[in-house]
Structure formats: structure tokens, C-alpha cells
Amino acid sequence: GAGVSQSPRYKVAKRGQDVALRCDPISGHVSLFWYQQALGQGPEFLTYFQNEAQLDKSGLPSDRFFAERPEGSVSTLKIQRTQQEDSAVYLCASSVDRVSGPQHFGDGTRLSIL
Amino acid sequence: GQQVMQIPQYQHVQEGEDFTTYCNSSTTLSNIQWYKQRPGGHPVFLIQLVKSGEVKKQKRLTFQFGEAKKNSSLHITATQTTDVGTYFCAGFLSGGGSQGNLIFGKGTKLSVKP
Numbered sequence: 001g002a003g004v005s006q007s008p009r010y011k012v013a014k015r016g017q018d019v020a021l022r023c024d025p026i027s028g029h030v031s032l033f034w035y036q037q038a039l040g041q042g043p044e045f046l047t048y049f050q051n052e053a054q055l056d057k058s059g060l061p062s063d064r065f066f067a068e069r070p071e072g073s074v075s076t077l078k079i080q081r082t083q084q085e086d087s088a089v090y091l092c093a094s095s096v097d098r099v100s101g102p103q104h105f106g107d108g109t110r111l112s113i114l
Numbered sequence: 115g116q117q118v119m120q121i122p123q124y125q126h127v128q129e130g131e132d133f134t135t136y137c138n139s140s141t142t143l144s145n146i147q148w149y150k151q152r153p154g155g156h157p158v159f160l161i162q163l164v165k166s167g168e169v170k171k172q173k174r175l176t177f178q179f180g181e182a183k184k185n186s187s188l189h190i191t192a193t194q195t196t197d198v199g200t201y202f203c204a205g206f207l208s209g210g211g212s213q214g215n216l217i218f219g220k221g222t223k224l225s226v227k228p
Contacts, residue, residue: 040220042120042202042218042219042220059215093157100144103147103216104159107155
């Protein structure tokens with residue numbers, strides 16, 4: 001596609017429910033990143049994939065957060081047993097190759113936990 | 115916590131005035147990137163600086179990377195209403211252990227009064 005696509009755009013869940021957020025990167029982009037952005041803050045790094053390999057997951061806040069990219073394209077970020085502090089915008093970004101290159105962001109998924 | 119500090123947090127200017135935002139890191143950065151996020155939008159890549167003391171220009175925007183590669187600035191000459199948004203700096207730590215960890219500042223929110 002023309003850009004990074006994320007779905008759903010908005011997600012409301014009750015505390016304790018599991019959620020799955022999808023990211024479809026720009027075709028051919030090797031690197032894929034997930035970020036969490038709280039209101040009024042900058043994006044905070046969660047995890048990074050190079051193709052299907054998850055090379056860095058140092059930003060995942062707890063073991064309730066899990067990300068995968070099984071075929072090196074689409075990625076899913078899963079949050080289990082959601083808590084209110086998980087409410088944020090989750091941004092996905094992709095870049096052509098190098099981890100340190102320019103990143104192209106999707107519109108994000110706004111997650112609200114009630 | 116975040117290791118990239120950005121000031122000011124907010125800046126209100128009259129259209130035609132200049133604007134500068136500053137970014138400081140507690141550790142040496144391998145490179146620094148700048149992004150712009152419009153209200154309700156996603157971060158959009160503006161530029162990347164890699165070399166010590168590097169200066170790059172894009173029309174009315176001037177970007178600088180400090181000699182020690184710990185600070186950077188973005189200067190906009192003669193602001194226009196289209197410049198409204200939040201400007202983020204983001205850096206990769208030099209020799210950092212986390213491969214994909216692009217660290218964002220909290221951003222400077224620019225408003226322009228016509």
C-alpha cells in the first residue's frame with residue numbers, strides 16, 4: 001500500500017480483556033517498530049522487528065505485551081489482561097532497511113480501557 | 115525514562131516570527147531525527163542528522179547537530195500557519211545495547227497566530 005496501515009483506528013475494551021492491534025507496513029520495508037504514545041508525550045519505543053525476527057523488545061512494559069511478525073510483513077501487537085494504564089495511542093512504523101533510518105508512521109490505534 | 119530532553123514544551127508565535135526548539139541528550143547519539151506531528155495526525159519524518167556539527171536546511175527550516183552529538187536544534191524562519199504542530203526530536207544512542215530503541219523527546223508544540 002501507499003503507507004503504513006493500522007487497524008482498528010479506535011478500540012475500547014474493558015479492563016481485563018485481551019486486545020490485538022494490527023499493523024500493515026509499507027510493502028518491502030524490512031524494519032517494523034511499535035510505539036506507545038500517551039497524551040501530550042512523545043512516542044515511546046516498544047519493540048522492533050527486522051523481517052520476522054524480533055530483535056529488540058526492551059520497551060515492552062510487561063509480559064502482558066506480546067508482538068509478532070510471523071511472515072515478515074504484517075505485525076500484531078497483543079495486550080493481555082488490559083489495564084487502565086494501557087490506554088494510549090499505539091503507533092506502528094516501518095523503514096526500508098536500516099534500523100536507524102527514517103521511519104514512516106501509521107495513523108495509530110487509540111486504545112481506551114474502561 | 116526518556117533520556118532526550120526537549121524545550122520549550124510549548125511555543126506561541128505570531129505568523130512571521132521565528133521559532134526554535136532545542137533537544138538535549140544525556141548521552142552521545144549516533145544520529146538524530148526530527149519529526150512533525152499535526153494535531154490528530156501521526157509523526158512525519160523531516161530529516162536525519164548523522165555527522166558532528168552537521169547543518170541541514172529545508173526551505174525555511176534549519177537543523178543542527180551539535181559537535182558533541184548530544185544536542186540538536188530546529189529553527190523555523192518566518193513561521194506560517196501551516197507550521198502548526200508538535201515537533202519531536204528522536205535519537206539513537208551511540209553504541210547502545212538496544213538495537214531498535216529510537217528515543218523521542220516530549221516534543222515542542224507550536225501554535226501560530228495569523
